[in-house]
Amino acid sequence: MLQRQHWPSRWVFILAAIGSAAGLGNLWRFPFLAYEHGGAAFILVLVLANIVIGIPLLILEIGLGQMMQRAAPDAMGKIRKGFRYLGWLAITLGMMVLFYYMAVMSWSVNYFASAFTLAWGDDTVNFFLGDILNLSGGVNDIGGISWPVLSGLLFAWALVYFSVWKGVQSVSKVVVWTATLPFVILAILIVRALTLEGAGEGVSLFLVPNWSSLANPDLWIAAFSQVFFSLSLAFGIMIAYGSFNPKQTEITMSAVWVAVGNFLVSFMSGLVVFGTLGYMATQQGVPVTEAVTGGPALVFMIFPLAISLLPAFNALIAVLFFGMLLTLAIDSAFSLLEAFSAAFRDRYAAAPTKKIALLISLVGIAGGLLFTTHAGLYFLDIADHFIVNYGLVIMGILETVIVGWAWKGNKLLEFVNKTSTVKLGVSWNIAIKYITPIFLTILLIINLKNEFVTPYEGYPIWALVYIGALPIILSPFIAVLLDRLTTRKQAAVEE
Ligand code: PHE
Numbered sequence: 001m002l003q004r005q006h007w008p009s010r011w012v013f014i015l016a017a018i019g020s021a022a023g024l025g026n027l028w029r030f031p032f033l034a035y036e037h038g039g040a041a042f043i044l045v046l047v048l049a050n051i052v053i054g055i056p057l058l059i060l061e062i063g064l065g066q067m068m069q070r071a072a073p074d075a076m077g078k079i080r081k082g083f084r085y086l087g088w089l090a091i092t093l094g095m096m097v098l099f100y101y102m103a104v105m106s107w108s109v110n111y112f113a114s115a116f117t118l119a120w121g122d123d124t125v126n127f128f129l130g131d132i133l134n135l136s137g138g139v140n141d142i143g144g145i146s147w148p149v150l151s152g153l154l155f156a157w158a159l160v161y162f163s164v165w166k167g168v169q170s171v172s173k174v175v176v177w178t179a180t181l182p183f184v185i186l187a188i189l190i191v192r193a194l195t196l197e198g199a200g201e202g203v204s205l206f207l208v209p210n211w212s213s214l215a216n217p218d219l220w221i222a223a224f225s226q227v228f229f230s231l232s233l234a235f236g237i238m239i240a241y242g243s244f245n246p247k248q249t250e251i252t253m254s255a256v257w258v259a260v261g262n263f264l265v266s267f268m269s270g271l272v273v274f275g276t277l278g279y280m281a282t283q284q285g286v287p288v289t290e291a292v293t294g295g296p297a298l299v300f301m302i303f304p305l306a307i308s309l310l311p312a313f314n315a316l317i318a319v320l321f322f323g324m325l326l327t328l329a330i331d332s333a334f335s336l337l338e339a340f341s342a343a344f345r346d347r348y349a350a351a352p353t354k355k356i357a358l359l360i361s362l363v364g365i366a367g368g369l370l371f372t373t374h375a376g377l378y379f380l381d382i383a384d385h386f387i388v389n390y391g392l393v394i395m396g397i398l399e400t401v402i403v404g405w406a407w408k409g410n411k412l413l414e415f416v417n418k419t420s421t422v423k424l425g426v427s428w429n430i431a432i433k434y435i436t437p438i439f440l441t442i443l444l445i446i447n448l449k450n451e452f453v454t455p456y457e458g459y460p461i462w463a464l465v466y467i468g469a470l471p472i473i474l475s476p477f478i479a480v481l482l483d484r485l486t487t488r489k490q491a492a493v494e495e
Helices: 010-021 024-036 040-068 072-077 081-115 124-132 147-164 168-178 181-194 199-207 211-215 217-230 237-243 252-284 295-309 314-347 353-372 376-406 411-419 426-453 461-494
Strands: none
Touching (some): 010 237, 024 040, 024 199, 024 295, 040 072, 040 211, 040 237, 040 252, 072 081, 072 237, 081 147, 081 295, 081 376, 124 147, 147 168, 147 314, 147 353, 168 181, 168 314, 181 252, 217 426, 252 411
16 A cells, blocks of 8 residues: 655645635635725625634545545545545536636736736737737637637646646645745735825725625625635545645644635735725826726736836836736646545555646646637636536535534544644534535525526526536536546456
């Protein structure tokens, strides 16, 4: 029996988990959500959501992986045999996220390369939609391949592949950099942003609390969903990462550190984004609120413009900013790959890690091609909407139900408590058994209702069905197939 690979230390594990958690969700989703939902009021609820569901679920996933010493499928399969399919389901959904997450990383690669010369010029909108994406007029017009996106994708995949090719061993080396650099660069960018004229106006939009928004259910839904996505929960990642811990590694405080580190990246990003937007608005004599948006537009159209307007060191700031974006994205991306790869390695103990990683990377490139077409941005928007709103939510419910209800006794809780001086009690059980599944079920119902009332972003139904709903509907079948494929092989080896 081959020895399972383990993290060299608990802190490397924590860094890897922070690296996975801190990604685009912190930079392009969080600041915008905070602005939309009452500034500091939202931030407060987000902290609460981290405590009530984020940390308990992190403990669940890390604990499960660590206790079973297996990635998601076999970790869940050790609770009850049939549950292994749910593990494969988590990983299948994660792989779908990876397909499009890599496309965003490809844009980041393009921007990083362009940053040295500020190649976007004055028309940053056209640079993004035209030069990089070659965006077509609508989702019906797929057009051809956008070459900058395809070459960026291949480059990004090469980066990701070489980060995971030796499994835990190479990941450990990479995350020490990719998970720490964002903090350093963010600190530099904060100093730059906050000393700009007009920064205060921007930051106040982000931070001034509007307590009355606490009464708005949208704020609560946004905060609780953000915690889920941002902590990379429900796709088997934290289970795989936990499984690389030696069995006695401290869990509870590690989960707290991961949540704190991830929150810090969000908060720091908010200061940079809003400080810079405040400056940009002052320069252009327009209200800050006009420049504020989330998603790709913020990072790839508005921020480059803001950087161009800076009084000095523009290229340096551009390189730092997009370099940071790359380091934020890369460890989130390869955590998805590693969750998959670890599941395979559980089944083929003797197979070379590199081959497994290469195989998944090739599948990943193939799956990502869709997002390199001229309609790629539309496809990405649709895929993301469905996977986050349904895949992640359904998986979260299943995960809490099998650990909280279908697994008799408090085995996981006892295991986690054995590792830590901080003891969890009934409150953890309440979070796992009641709060999270109930909240997610409500969310699922609300999402479904909205879906039927207004088709997402007015996209044509065929696109929503084929790009959005169908992959989710097919995912259980893919999960079963993956299990079958890997089981048979194992039996053959044993014979
Ligand atoms: N947590 C990552 C982010 O905030 C996104 C992500 C989600 C990555 C799920 C992997 C899996 O960007």
